[in-house]
Amino acid sequence: MSSETNENINKKKYNYLQIYEAAIRNANDIIILFSNQGNILEVNRKAVDTYGYTEEELLSKNIFELRNRERIELAIMQFEKAKSGDVEFETMHFKSDGTSFPVEVKSIGIEINNERFVLSIIRDISNRIKNEAEIRELASLVENTEDAIIGKTLDGIITSWNIGAEKIYGYKKEEVIGKHISIIIPDEKINDFYEIINKIKNKEKIRGFESKRRKKNGQLIDVSITVSPIYDFEGNLIGASNITRDITENKKVEKELRDKYEEISALYEELIAIEEELRSNYQELEKAKEEADKANKAKSEFLANISHEIRTPMNGIIGIIDLLKVTELNNNQKEYLDMLSNSSRLLLGILNTILDISKIESGKFELTLKPFNMKKTLDRITKELSIACSKKSLEVFYYIDPYINFDLIGDEIRLNQVLINIINNAIKFTEKGQIMFKVKKLRNTNNKITLEFSVKDTGIGIKEEFKNDIFKKFVQQDMTYTKKYDGTGLGLAISKDIAKLMNGDIWFESIENKGSTFYFTAEFLLNYAEDINNHNLNAEDDQIVSSKNKRILLVEDNEINIKITCEMLNRLGYEYEYVYDGKQALEKLKENTFDLILMDIQMPELNGYDTTRIIREKEIKTKEHANIIAMTAYSMNGDRERCIEIGMDDYISKPFDMNTLKNVILRFI
Incomplete structure (x- = not known):
């Protein structure tokens, strides 16, 4: 062979080699050449684009760095198998950002100049996996829907039959596949099928329609049908698909509705007459509403003004009394001053009670939640209780649960109002014996606590016939007690409303001439803030x-x-x-x-x-x-x-x- 011939052959080989290299470098699949130890020796452009590494970064990596490290043993086995032959498998590879993606790998061992290599062709199958999942999901949806989905040829031969069709028509799939669609179409409706097929062939748009169909047991049912054409992979029309829904019950309901409509129509004239009557009264109602609104507004303004007008002189009276108390007084003067002080505070209490009732009736009675220390509140109340009991020579006993959280958030003023009302009633209606005041914890959650307060006395008790009315407004036990004991008959009614606002309640147990026990529960928020208002808590000291x-x-x-x-x-x-x-x-x-x-x-x-x-x-x-x-x-x-x-x-x-x-x-x- 001449040297010129050899030179031509070498040129051809070189050209072929360049073509192969260009084909590999620009291939749509990832192509990687590995050493016998798994080190990456060559990669094409697709590998760089897919993995997100530069070519230099990829050439510094090993096959196992692209695989799941938790399944490294499987990766080693597959690579070893590729060295001695060829292997195909699916696995997960990882990109530079750590995300994984599914791949199909075809690897083959090759030998060049007595040195073993592994050449892998790797295909990203993310789209295929996604499509397969969507197909499975769609197939499951079709198979398990309650609607009947039926496929048929243009000649009417049934080719597919889902579970929904089995439920609606009563036929199993094997009973109808290969049979003509007329098996479920009544004779008088068979022309519907041929008209639909002709429209499909003419590529006319087919709207959903209602018709009759026959079940396996011969029963005729009402159905709504949607028809769509079926094409093969080359775009040829090969059949049609029906989505059918049983609307027999719907039709039954429609008939019932029509019957009801006739009844309603019969009543329509009566309604018109009522409407006319209502319209004639509307203006009177509107006028009455306006007058009621004006009355409520006037009432609120009156209460606000009367509160201001009474409190201003009351401030002078109570202030002067306080100042006189610290002056030098003889015993008679002190006694008169105490009487004046008690009377002024009683008057102020009555004013506050009337305002509270007004707020309750107008729906404006609200709590003001603030941090406070329950221990200081109870200390103040028990001190006042002791002083009041000593004046009537009553024994007084206390029990306060030692496991109570004292740092709370709530309306201390309203709490004090309820407790003082219950305690004052106990003292007022007890001439001899004792008063027992208890506080215990009922419930404790992460941020709330519910406390139960009770006041037990040995007083006159409550008559049986009066027990149902004790929390009603302006009600007192009877005229005898009204004459002997003062009060407005509003305190317990207001206390009941306060208890409800505090997510609690108030109730009692009583035996006439033996005494009563009043119970009051209230919910508070726990205050976990450090050094809760230490300045405020110690201010009085x-x-x-x-x-x-x-x-x-x-x-x-x-x-x-x-x-x-x-x-x-x-x-x-x-x-x-x-x-x-x-x-x-x-x-x-x-x-x-x-x-x-x-x-x-x-x-x-x-x-x-x-x-x-x-x-x-x-x-x-x-x-x-x-x-x-x-x-x-x-x-x-x-x-x-x-x-x-x-x-x-x-x-x-x-x-x-x-x-x-x-x-x-x-x-x-």
Whole structure:
């Protein structure tokens, strides 16, 4: 063979080699050449694109780095098998970002220059797996649907029959496959089939329709049918598919509805007559509603005003009484003063009771939830109980569950109101014997606790015929007791409503002439905050010495209230100045600094709300904060919330005594 011939052969081989390399590099499948140890020697472009590594990164890896490390033994076995022959399998490979994908692997061992290699052709079969899953899901859906799905040729020969068809028609699949569709079509409806087939052949759109079909037992049923053409892989029309639903029950219901419609139509004229009557009364009802709304509004405004008008002089009375108590008095004067104090507080209690009933009736009776210490509340109540019992020579016993969480969140004022009402009733109706006060834990969850309070007395008890009425408003046991014992007959009714708001209840056990036991349950939130309001809890124990060099501005327009409040501040050891309205307060604050401001609400020139709003707006620039306490005779529902919303720090309701004033001041300075 000439050298020229050899040269041509070599050129052809080189060209073929370049073609093979180009084909491998641009193949749609991943092609990787591995060393006998599994190291990657060559990769094509598809491998780089699929795995997400650069070519250099792939060439530094081993076959086992692409496989699932938890199944490394299987990977080793498959690779060893490929060395000596060829192997095909499916597995999972991993990309550079750690995500896995399914692959089909065909590997074969090859020998070049006495050195063994493994060549693998790897195909990403993610789409195939997904398609197969969708096909299985669709097949399952078709097979298990309640509707009958039937396939047939253009000649009407049944080719497929699902479980839904078996349930509707009663035929098993093997009974109908290969049979003509007329087996389930009544004779009078057979033309429907041929008309549908002609429309399919003409590529006309076929809408769903209703018809009759025959079951295996001969029963005719109503059905709704949807027909779709079936094509082979080359696009040739080969048959049709029916989706059939049994609507026999629907038709029955439709008939019943038609019958009912006739009945309703018969009543229609009567309804029109009623409508006319209602329309004629509508204007009267609207007018009555408007009058009722006006009456409710007038009632609320009256209660708010009467509350303010009564509380303002009451603040003067109670304040003066408090101041007189610390002066030198003889025994008669002290006795008269105590009587006056008790009467004024009784009057205030009646006022509060009437306001509470108004709130309950208007649906505006709400709880105010705040952190408080139950131990201090109970200590105060038991102290008052002991003092009251000693005046009537009654024995008093207490039991407080030692496992109670004392740091709670709830409405301490309303809790105190219920307990004081029950305790006062027990003392009032007990002339001799004893009073037993108990507190125990009923339930305790992660963030809530339910407590049961009970007050047992040895008093007159409750008559059997009165027991069902004891929690009704304005009801007292009888006229004899009404004359002997004071009261409005509202306390227990209000206590019942408070108990419900606290997710609790109130009830009693009683035997006439032997005594009664009243039970009261209430739910509280547990307060896990560290050092819960330590400053507030200890405020009552602080000495007046803490008031040294503390300056207070009193903003008040009532001369009596000014005199009383100033005297209280003086006795508490505070420095103070006072002004008569909000305008004067703003002028005073321009040149002076105060540790706290006591702000009345209703004042001439500029009221307390607007004054506070102006102060807070100025503080946005100065970054300072003045402690402002609302001091108002308004005590309706929402008054406290409005004060806080405006920007005040706290709220004190008139009338108040010196101890109440001291405690609210000590919360802030």
